[in-house]
Amino acid sequence: MLLILFLLTITGCSALNCVQIQPAQIYNGNIVYIPGGNGSLQLLPANYNCTYQILPPVNYKTGLYAKVILKNGLRGANDFIIVTDVDGKTTTMNNRTGIGGFPFDYLVFPGAQFLIQVTTKSVLMNSMFSITVEYHNAPIGPTSTLKTGSEMNYFEMATIRDGRNVFSSRTFTDKDSVRVQHSKLIDYTAMFAYATTPVIPEYVDMKTFFSGFTEVLEVVNFNSTGIIMQDLVITSDTCNAYVVDGPPNNSSKVIMDISNATMPKSFDLKYFSVINLDCDFVFGVKSYDN
Numbered sequence: 463m464l465l466i467l468f469l470l471t472i473t474g475c476s477a478l479n480c481v482q483i484q485p486a487q488i489y490n491g492n493i494v495y496i497p498g499g500n501g502s503l504q505l506l507p508a509n510y511n512c513t514y515q516i517l518p519p520v521n522y523k524t525g526l527y528a529k530v531i532l533k534n535g536l537r538g539a540n541d542f543i544i545v546t547d548v549d550g551k552t553t554t555m556n557n558r559t560g561i562g563g564f565p566f567d568y569l570v571f572p573g574a575q576f577l578i579q580v581t582t583k584s585v586l587m588n589s590m591f592s593i594t595v596e597y598h599n600a601p602i603g604p605t606s607t608l609k610t611g612s613e614m615n616y617f618e619m620a621t622i623r624d625g626r627n628v629f630s631s632r633t634f635t636d637k638d639s640v641r642v643q644h645s646k647l648i649d650y651t652a653m654f655a656y657a658t659t660p661v662i663p664e665y666v667d668m669k670t671f672f673s674g675f676t677e678v679l680e681v682v683n684f685n686s687t688g689i690i691m692q693d694l695v696i697t698s699d700t701c702n703a704y705v706v707d708g709p710p711n712n713s714s715k716v717i718m719d720i721s722n723a724t725m726p727k728s729f730d731l732k733y734f735s736v737i738n739l740d741c742d743f744v745f746g747v748k749s750y751d752n
């Protein structure tokens with residue numbers, strides 16, 4: 463099971479207080495403005511250094527995702543903002559990037575960590591910034607097995623899309639290991655998830671983008687049991703890809719070899735994972751029609 467840590471680390475604060483999001487502010491529908499205000503740019507003092515932490519919570523039944531809007535109004539040439547995205551990648555902004563309060567949007571999935579370091583130098587340059595964090599429910603299916611150590615991260619796109627209660631996917635990177643077969647340990651480079659619906663299949667394109675690239679797709683039927691895989695088309699000469707039961711943890715068992723699979727294939731399961739070690743292929747997945 464994932465632990466939810468509401469870590470409130472107060473780091474190197476000065477005049478404007480480095481106030482983190484409080485646990486009581488983290489609930490569905492809430493909007494938090496940092497450092498206050500209404501989402502418009504706010505003035506930064508000199509010598510400011512604060513790392514804002516956005517840690518949307520998750521447990522294995524429910525979670526929240528965060529929509530983050532960052533506005534960069536830096537003016538001082540030496541002032542900067544460092545964004546550490548959910549995949550650990552950092553982006554540095556300064557007074558030449560995205561100036562004028564142009565909003566940058568990010569999505570932080572349940573259980574992920576997202577950091578924004580805001581640093582100004584000793585001279586007050588009237589630099590400004592604003593961070594808006596919106597929390598939304600991210601229903602997690604009862605069998606989404608977040609306890610695997612490799613996080614399955616879902617968020618409900620409906621609230622930011624068209625209002626339908628449909629889950630969607632998000633790609634993120636991970637360094638966890640997967641044991642597939644023959645006691646073979648694999649580091650996968652990308653991982654994403656789909657929730658199935660009945661009737662209309664969700665089409666998935668899996669590709670080996672570069673040598674050594676491996677990816678995992680987790681397919682979950684949230685509402686019932688039974689997933690159908692159909693319309694498999696393999697476009698690479700060789701195909702090293704598998705369907706494993708459960709999440710791609712080190713005790714997963716291969717239940718289908720993609721290279722010689724026959725379609726459509728019914729899985730009497732709530733979820734499975736597709737592991738692509740070296741193959742280009744497309745297929746559809748849907749829930750059993752009830």
Ligand SMILES: *[C@@H]1O[C@H](CO)[C@@H](O)[C@H](O)[C@H]1NC(C)=O
Pocket residue numbers: 499500501502
């Ligand atoms: C936000 O606050 C600023 C003053 O800080 C004000 O000028 C602006 O009109 C406000 N915007 C909205 C949408 O309320």
Ligand SMILES: *[C@@H]1O[C@H](CO)[C@@H](O)[C@H](O)[C@H]1NC(C)=O
Pocket residue numbers: 473474511512513579581
């Ligand atoms: C600012 O804070 C970060 C950690 O949040 C720290 O790594 C960095 O050294 C600090 N920089 C300054 C100039 O204090």
Ligand SMILES: *[C@@H]1O[C@H](CO)[C@@H](O)[C@H](O)[C@H]1NC(C)=O
Pocket residue numbers: 536537538539557558561
């Ligand atoms: C960024 O800093 C440079 C050097 O001080 C300055 O000339 C420029 O006007 C600044 N840009 C903005 C948008 O403030």
Ligand SMILES: *[C@@H]1O[C@H](CO)[C@@H](O)[C@H](O)[C@H]1NC(C)=O
Pocket residue numbers: 607609610611708709711712713714
């Ligand atoms: C792998 O997943 C299965 C099925 O969810 C679970 O029973 C098992 O404990 C997991 N093993 C590890 C090592 O996480």
Ligand SMILES: *[C@@H]1O[C@H](CO)[C@@H](O)[C@H](O)[C@H]1NC(C)=O
Pocket residue numbers: 627628629657658659660684685
């Ligand atoms: C699950 O079932 C509910 C109620 O029937 C429905 O509103 C929702 O769209 C379904 N979700 C999926 C992912 O099929």
Ligand SMILES: *[C@@H]1O[C@H](CO)[C@@H](O)[C@H](O)[C@H]1NC(C)=O
Pocket residue numbers: 611641712713
């Ligand atoms: C499987 O994963 C678990 C949890 O991460 C770890 O404790 C265990 O040593 C792993 N087993 C093997 C055979 O790698």
Ligand SMILES: *[C@@H]1O[C@H](CO)[C@@H](O)[C@H](O)[C@H]1NC(C)=O
Pocket residue numbers: 719722723
């Ligand atoms: C697919 O190929 C693997 C080995 O390449 C073999 O073990 C398996 O039986 C084959 N499955 C089918 C359905 O032909």
